[in-house]
Amino acid sequence: MSKMPTVKDVAEYAGVSVGTVSRVLSGETAVKPMLREKVNGAISALGYRPNVTARALRTSRTDVIGLVVPDITNPFFAQLAASVERAALECGHSLMLASSHNDRAAEQSHVSAFLDRSVRGIIVVASSDGSGLHLEAAVPIISLDRRFGTFPLVSTNHAQAAALIADHLYGLGHRHIAYIAGPLDTEAGRMRQEGFVSQIDRFGRTGERVELEIAYGRFDYESGERIARDLLSRPPQDRPTAVAAASDQQAIGALRAARDLKIDVPRKLSVTGFDDISLANLVVPRLTTIRQPADTLARRAVGLLLEEPPGREDEMVDGSLIVRGSSGPPAQPKADIAGHRN
Amino acid sequence: MSKMPTVKDVAEYAGVSVGTVSRVLSGETAVKPMLREKVNGAISALGYRPNVTARALRTSRTDVIGLVVPDITNPFFAQLAASVERAALECGHSLMLASSHNDRAAEQSHVSAFLDRSVRGIIVVASSDGSGLHLEAAVPIISLDRRFGTFPLVSTNHAQAAALIADHLYGLGHRHIAYIAGPLDTEAGRMRQEGFVSQIDRFGRTGERVELEIAYGRFDYESGERIARDLLSRPPQDRPTAVAAASDQQAIGALRAARDLKIDVPRKLSVTGFDDISLANLVVPRLTTIRQPADTLARRAVGLLLEEPPGREDEMVDGSLIVRGSSGPPAQPKADIAGHRN
DNA sequence: CTGAAAGCGCTTACAG
């Protein structure tokens, strides 16, 4: 394969200066139609492709957007990454992806690496709260889903969405509910819990009392399974009638625990998630959950990043309740149960 | 934030020439210890970080590896991407990820985009056979898992691994088996099928006859579910006693179909997958499957890419059988069933 | 071993 043609080659072929070639390339400035045609002819004749690196060096700008996620094997982040890539593409940008494995140091070094190659901007889904503080960067940075440092955040309105789940469960008649929370060192974990708990509290004050238990875990399957197993390994009358989880993965873990304990979902137990990963619609029974609008989130994040000047305001997007087979009315009134105590 | 310091600043601060700075940066050539120290002092005093773009322009080399996968939301590819990122990192390289959404044109344009930014090399998991043919590139390209063009392939030995499943099922006593194949326009799809079928054939010739049905689909959940539903919506005596799928996702879809049809797995039906995605260990029952050694595959691919000269030989890595709860002996001998016909 | 200089391939004031 011979050396790639450069602007110089194109200029010679077209009989113009390199400046002119560059100008038709940029498309911005006015160039006489005849010259423009000649240049375009030369470009296709030679199969010229601009050298992105040289351009980047000269302008200290690239069309690459850096994305750091905590864990690409987490289906929600994978979906988010796919959406960001699509959104970036729509704006003529490429995506550089890094996975921090929930490690703050790795996250930091990925951000630095992006900075070093003067990306156009960086979107980060923070590994945990407090990461990315005191960071100064020459390019815009946007937090997505989980706040990174003090950078503007685009996220689902976790609290509003969690309240939707509370409404749903209370509305079905559940009065003994367990909430499996996410890590409290993440904004998402806290907001979801707070939205859920305060909505339940509100019901407790204005209507029937609700018994609410809260357990804390990570956002993954294992955590949900383990916590649910603990919660459900009690005599039926002491068990919650509904388990609301802070993530689909936890909820799916809970579903598995329920199955292992031969507790029928949704007849003996309702289970709800959060995220609406594609799997939520495939487990048995299908999972009632909150849909996070990944495409919208991604588009907004990319939009803020590319705005001139870059957006500085947080953006919240409402989540929506997706009711499927894993939630239903509680089995029977508490009163009945007393007689069965052993 | 003030302008980033350059080699020039470092040189001035240290009282040496930029050439010397560059030389201590590269570490290769010999530099007098005293000067080296001065330069290193200047570097940390100024907080100097090399400009990756300038270096790339000068050397037409970068430390970025491009990875194209068909669909990042596919758990297996997500895992593969995570492994490739880790392997790249271990070699001091960064990863640029693109998802082709199983679209050949998108795949092509992603590869071109990588080429344009003179990445160190490209790893591609092809969207389908025949993509990437006749491509000439200035940097090494390696196919991973699914062959891209005629570039060297690192993959699991699909045929060997699929034969392991055949051994397992036959060994359990299954004599009526359905195989849900993957797309035949992928090497993986074909190899898995061929490995499975030829092993079954071998048993058929040397031992008891096996009734084998084959259905074709995509590698995803929906495909598996739909096909299994068709397969299993027959009177029990006409149903296969085992369904082997070409992917975990298909198998998980099949599990769902079985559940919907109230067919007990594994007592009435065995189901097996391929890939060992993390979900395989979380579905109910846990899925018997083939583990593809993602880390090993990734490391080999990166290794071939970075070798001088780049590797030209295919590499196969054996998969291993993971037996879990979704497979077991068939329910009862066929003879019993005749009486139940209606 | 070290410095001065050329050059990677672009873009963009600066003249005209």
Added chain:
DNA sequence: CTGAAAGCGCTTACAG
């Protein structure tokens, strides 16, 4: 509107 020239920040022969 167009060309000639400078310069982005590096690396690397080339002398010495």
